[in-house]
Amino acid sequence: MTVLSFRSVLWSCLGVSFLKLAHARLEERGIVTSPEAFEAMNFDFVIVGGGTAGLTVAARLAEEEGWTVGVIEAGQYRPNDAIIDVPKNFGTAVGNANYDWIYTTVPQTNLNGKQVRHPRGKVLGGSSAINFEIFNRPAKGEFSGWSALNLGLGSWSWSGLLPYFKKSETYKPPRPEDVFPLASTTRRRAFQRRQNTTEAADAFFTAADSALGPTALNVDDLLAAASDGSDTVSKRDDAYHGSSGPVHASHNEWYSDLANPYILSMNNLGVSTNFNPDSGDNVGIYNTPASVDRDAGVRSYAAPAYYAPNAGKTNFLVLTGAQATKINWKSSDDNGLAVAESVSFVVNGVSYSAKASKEVILSGGVFNTPQLLELSGVGNPSILNPLGITTKINLPGVGENLQDHPYVSLSFTVKPGYHTWDELRNNATFAAQAAAQYAATKDGILASNVGVLSFFPLQSFLSTSKILSIVSTLVSDLVSSTSSMSLLRIAQSVLQLAWLSNQSIPQVEIVMIPGFNPTGTVTAPAAGTNYMILTAALQHPFSRGTVHITSTDPLTKPAIDPKYLSNAFDKTVLLEAVKYIRNTIATSAPISNFIATFNDPPASSTSDAQYEDYMKVALESLKHPVGTSALAPKELGGVVSPQLLVHGSKNIRVVDAGIFPMHISAHAQCTTYAIGEKAADIIKASW
């Protein structure tokens, strides 16, 4: 359809009622405030969720002039909002209902019943508007695992995703003076100790081979994928970064006084500085890019990146303040595939529906997409039947396979006289000067965020005998539970076990936060005190959780159960990482010279039992839940095909972080944008 004919349809629809027309403010910037006007449209694509991936795929589909794209977003459009825009304000939207869905988990059995907070963005731009702005990429070998699970179909490998990482970003390299000053420039391989943990895992591989027997997957192929280092691209300087994409990525220009000594301590411990972490080799300590438009000094997120530049387009409309409640069906096609024809949504308690002549795209995120699928009859009949929901597609994988990065933070008080973020809290004059600087030049401490990350395998901080003992317990657990595991989980466990010997697949991330951070810290900050926080996060937990509806009321939150630390491997590795921070990093010069006291846990905590007790109180989510609409074959328990179509449907796709079939050693947004970009090309090629 041409833009002209689209406009005529638009106006004839609006002409149905003069009253409706009066209310139908198709405002400048493409935001529709009238649900009646939105309902009157005939969209080609209806996208549920104007978040990170949703706006990405919407904007790219709207590049096709003949296609009409309608986005239903529960939150509001909030341009020029300092809570979102000022980089250092990251975290302040969490818990505020104007920005956040404010989810919490069900009580966690292994955390003494603790309910873990799970913020999710409820605003145009979704979680990209409220996240902590870290903008990094995983190890390329992790995508070999995604690819292997999907039998190589759809190119979900590193080389199949790299073009989309690049397409989504405009990358600004660090200024020469900001590249980890004082850090070693010698690229040393950090981890010399090697052992073959796959031999110890043989008992499980045998059990897995027999369980996977009837499927097209086999253990040999999975093991080959787990050690795959061949998926490379040319190493030209610009081979990895994009220069004209919608999301701006840049590096800090303000660093705390803790950055250099901390980096040096890590270098001294054998953790090398990695100067090209976006290359698919992310092991080491590095200066992470952030989703910050450095020239403007503001957060770069999906709304300004993908929506605002296209807001004038008449074929790209966004309805805010509207929550999608159900997919509506027409008769199945000749192949028995379910066909969606519209999406119901509710605004201020009134129900409407939006017509989709081509596709319904679900981009509501890792919790809300499975919720909408289940409300629409797509899922496990044993969950749907008791609620009186008729099963339209029997798909037991919906809402399963929830994976997250659990973390534990340790805080240390810092000796007086060093610059950290705490000065903004402790020193009113400094805070006023920082605000004035930011207002004038959009830089300085208020334009900064977390800059220093490190990722490493177990071999970097555990002895060979400790690793083999961890693997041996893990293998026994897996062998004894193989018969109750889904095939997807069995295949994932083969990959994850093999990754334990592949030292280019990080298992732990440690984040250095230069100042008190309310998330994940137990004790409130003392007046006039500065802090350093070191956070250990598991990258590839073996625990798996779920998200499922408990009611047919679409406004009732689903039950989120990550089952944190339900696998002994997760608890042991997190405990060892906590001990590594406390006993090794914090006691290594030069950073040890900056530390005044051990704060959380206190100096009196020294035993494993005390650390475990602390972990149960302090454990939080790094806010990277993924996997609940897994990209994997239906026979394994997956939810979407390599084309991102919901198995058993003709025209429903999922495009959000829920499709990650396995977790990655990176924060989730970069990969989620890449998924949105790739999805758009898949969809364009299919019509």
Ligand SMILES: Cc1cc2nc3c(=O)[nH]c(=O)nc-3n(C[C@H](O)[C@H](O)[C@H](O)COP(=O)(O)OP(=O)(O)OC[C@H]3O[C@@H](n4cnc5c(N)ncnc54)[C@H](O)[C@@H]3O)c2cc1C
């Ligand atoms: C507090 C926080 C900090 C984080 N920090 C980082 C970080 O530093 N770096 C990083 O890489 N990642 C980070 N993440 C994770 C990352 O931001 C997310 O994984 C990613 O943005 C998810 O994208 P998505 O498209 O799957 O979902 P979202 O971006 O959350 O988008 C979903 C959208 O759908 C809307 N929606 C949902 N249901 C409905 C419905 N029924 N009807 C209408 N609209 C609906 C939501 O309101 C939302 O706008 C963080 C996340 C949070 C919450």
